Amino acid sequence: MKFSDLKAKAEQLGVDKAARRASEKAAELAAKNKDTVGTWVDKAATTVDSKTGGKYADKVEKVKGGVTSGVDKLAAQAPSATTPADAASPMGATPPVDPVAPAHPAHAAPSAHAVPPVDSVPPVDAVPPVDPASPAR
Numbered sequence: 001m002k003f004s005d006l007k008a009k010a011e012q013l014g015v016d017k018a019a020r021r022a023s024e025k026a027a028e029l030a031a032k033n034k035d036t037v038g039t040w041v042d043k044a045a046t047t048v049d050s051k052t053g054g055k056y057a058d059k060v061e062k063v064k065g066g067v068t069s070g071v072d073k074l075a076a077q078a079p080s081a082t083t084p085a086d087a088a089s090p091m092g093a094t095p096p097v098d099p100v101a102p103a104h105p106a107h108a109a110p111s112a113h114a115v116p117p118v119d120s121v122p123p124v125d126a127v128p129p130v131d132p133a134s135p136a137r
Contacts, residue, residue, distance in 0.1 A: 032078075042064070
């Protein structure tokens with residue numbers, strides 16, 4: 001199959017438009033979340049360095065630079081830093097997600113009335129049996 005045939009088939013199926021939309025969306029997300037991605041890359045690099053005792057620090061820095069450069073290049077392709085939905089928001093662009101904050105309310109700090117998580121409840125066989133003949137405590 002020739003390239004021209006393949007290109008025509010892709011156009012017929014709409015693959016070129018879908019790929020373009022995906023690329024534009026990736027660029028928008030990269031531009032919008034550049035700081036968050038940078039924070040996570042720094043955190044990952046620090047974790048790898050601490051787990052390996054810095055043995056691969058030069059390689060970690062190289063990968064970190066590559067990821068940062070890639071995100072920057074992708075973000076530069078974004079049509080704009082804000083999307084129409086952001087423009088309609090009274091506060092402008094949506095703020096980046098805090099990488100330190102819990103992602104889900106279930107992972108947040110427990111309140112005074114919180115039910116303990118299921119994994120903190122002891123299994124039934126770990127609870128001592130109650131002897132009906134013994135006095136109440």
